[in-house]
Structures are given as C-alpha cells and as structure tokens.
Amino acid sequence: EDQVTQSPEALRLQEGESSSLNCSYTVSGLRGLFWYRQDPGKGPEFLFTLYSAGEEKEKERLKATLTKKESFLHITAPKPEDSATYLCAVNSGGGADGLTFGKGTHLIIQP
Amino acid sequence: DGGITQSPKYLFRKEGQNVTLSCEQNLNHDAMYWYRQDPGQGLRLIYYSQIVNDFQKGDIAEGYSVSREKKESFPLTVTSAQKNPTAFYLCASSIISGGDEKLFFGSGTQLSVL
Numbered sequence: 001e002d003q004v005t006q007s008p009e010a011l012r013l014q015e016g017e018s019s020s021l022n023c024s025y026t027v028s029g030l031r032g033l034f035w036y037r038q039d040p041g042k043g044p045e046f047l048f049t050l051y052s053a054g055e056e057k058e059k060e061r062l063k064a065t066l067t068k069k070e071s072f073l074h075i076t077a078p079k080p081e082d083s084a085t086y087l088c089a090v091n092s093g094g095g096a097d098g099l100t101f102g103k104g105t106h107l108i109i110q111p
Numbered sequence: 112d113g114g115i116t117q118s119p120k121y122l123f124r125k126e127g128q129n130v131t132l133s134c135e136q137n138l139n140h141d142a143m144y145w146y147r148q149d150p151g152q153g154l155r156l157i158y159y160s161q162i163v164n165d166f167q168k169g170d171i172a173e174g175y176s177v178s179r180e181k182k183e184s185f186p187l188t189v190t191s192a193q194k195n196p197t198a199f200y201l202c203a204s205s206i207i208s209g210g211d212e213k214l215f216f217g218s219g220t221q222l223s224v225l
Contacts, residue, residue, distance in 0.1 A: 004153065032212070043115075043201050043216030044154075087154070091212070097144070097169065099214070101153035 023088030134202035
C-alpha cells in the first residue's frame with residue numbers, strides 16, 4: 001500500500017524566512033509525485049509533477065525536488081500570500097485514480 | 112473561463128435524507144473524480160469516471176452513488192447509508208498534457224449534518 005507522510009504538520013515563518021516542506025513516500029513504483037497548494041475553503045491548485053530522482057522544478061518562490069524516498073518543497077523568501085496548505089501526492093497506478101495524498105503542511109507566513 | 116463548478120458551496124443534510132452535490136466542467140476532460148477531505152486527513156477517493164456512462168468505486172464508496180450521463184457532469188449523491196457524511200467534498204477532472212496527468216479541482220462543497 002502506498003504511503004505519503006508530510007512534515008511538519010504546520011509551519012509558521014516570518015516573511016523572507018526561507019524553509020522546506022518534506023514529503024516522504026513509499027510506493028511500489030513511482031509514476032509521479034505531485035505538489036498542490038490549497039487555500040482555506042478552496043480546491044487544491046496544481047503546482048508541480050516530478051517523475052524521477054534528481055528532478056527539480058521551480059515556480060516563482062517555490063522549488064520542488066525529488067529523491068528516491070522523499071520530495072522537498074523549498075520556499076525562498078516567502079511572502080504572506082504564500083500562506084496555504086501544501087499537499088503532496090504520489091501516483092503508482094498510472095491514472096489519477098491511483099493517487100495517494102498526504103495530510104498536508106499548513107504554512108503561515110507572518111508579515 | 113474554463114473550469115470546474117461545484118454547487119452548492121454549503122449543504123446541510125437531515126438524518127435519513129439523501130443529498131446530491133453537483134459538479135460541472137467545461138474543460139472537455141474525459142475523466143472526473145470525487146474526493147472527500149476531512150480535517151487532518153489526506154484526500155480520499157470516493158468514485159471516478161473515465162468515460163460517459165461508466166464509473167468505478169474508489170477507496171471509500173460505501174454510502175455514496177454517482178452517475179455520468181454527460182461528459183460535463185458528474186453528480187455525487189450522499190445517501191442515508193453514509194453515517195458520517197460531514198466533510199469537504201471535492202470534484203476534479205484530469206487531462207494528460209505534456210506527459211503529465213494533471214488534476215483540476217473545483218472549489219468544493221462543505222456538507223454538514225443537522
């Protein structure tokens with residue numbers, strides 16, 4: 001059974017204070033690792049897909065990296081608008097029906 | 112604008128009542144999904160449909176039913192058999208683009224029990 005563990009559960013940072021969120025996973029065969037951002041009362045918004053160890057993707061202040069056991073979402077010089085819950089999911093089944101989601105990391109950026 | 116529309120935003124269910132959550136998409140995506148989100152838990156798949164008139168059970172289908180009569184629509188009924196229906200329900204659709212299968216989510220429906 002696929003498992004996804006995200007840490008920390010919650011993280012409070014000062015504006016401009018860089019940090020990383022962790023997503024550890026166990027899958028039978030990784031077909032993709034996904035990062036989503038979710039604002040309160042809204043649906044998740046797609047950020048990145050990573051497929052193989054060593055792969056990196058960037059978008060504005062966010063950078064996602066992947067190893068054989070975990071993925072990191074690095075946040076550089078965050079702003080208050082980066083406050084959200086960040087979800088990690090892994091796919092071992094090929095289609096989106098094979099996604100396993102983590103519980104998320106609730107990130108708060110204080111001005 | 113293309114997207115996924117869920118309605119209503121908030122829904123209240125009385126004991127013994129069936130309620131239906133609406134999900135409509137104009138993205139021309141073939142596959143659609145229903146997820147349930149509870150506080151402190153990951154999203155869990157309820158049902159999914161890859162083509163019209165066909166759907167499959169997800170991990171937690173008991174107490175729920177769906178239909179897929181049109182490509183654009185994938186309504187979810189929460190039946191009285193679902194004893195703990197209070198949750199945030201998310202509808203999604205997917206497309207394969209550039210080798211990635213991307214999920215696009217609606218804005219969700221919060222269901223509560225009266």
